[in-house]
Amino acid sequence: SFLRLLEAQLQDQRREHEEEVEALKNEVDAMKEEMEKQQQAFLQTLQLSPEAQVEFGLQQEITRLTNENLDLKELLEKLEKNEKKLKKQLKIYMKKVQDFEASQTMVPAERRQHERNMQVAVQRKEKDFQGMLEYYKEDEPLLIRNLIT
Secondary structure, eight states: OHHHHHHHHHHHHHHHHHHHHHHHHHHHHHHHHHHHHHHHHHHHHHTSOHHHHHHHHHHHHHHHHHHHHHHHHHHHHHHHHHHHHHHHHHHHHHHHHHHHHHHHTSOHHHHHHHHHHHHHHHHHHHHHHTTOOOOOGGGHHHHHHHHHO
16 A cells, blocks of 8 residues: 555665665764874874984875875776777777668669578578578678668
């Protein structure tokens, strides 16, 4: 009934809310822990000589920059992989467009006859080879178009 549906929705919302609250509590705890660590490090550096404080600060900055550099390298690698994948896809699509345009320049009667011959060849080959297909290289654009349609 309608009342049960509303009750179920309310329980789902309550569960989601409790999960969100739990996640936020964990995040706050992690931040408190990190803050305490930083406070300890800060108190330790105050006890160091001015030269040692500078050296400690430099070491921390080097560590931060190194981590940032590693993150940027990882991002760059991902972007390069994605670029290669997109270039491959673009080549494939450009080839399909060229093949389609080439097939459109055929005379309509010649194209219909050619398509009929291809359909007969495809049917015959499926019977003979159960999925294997033999075709001439110049018929590839037409074959691809027939497969797509």
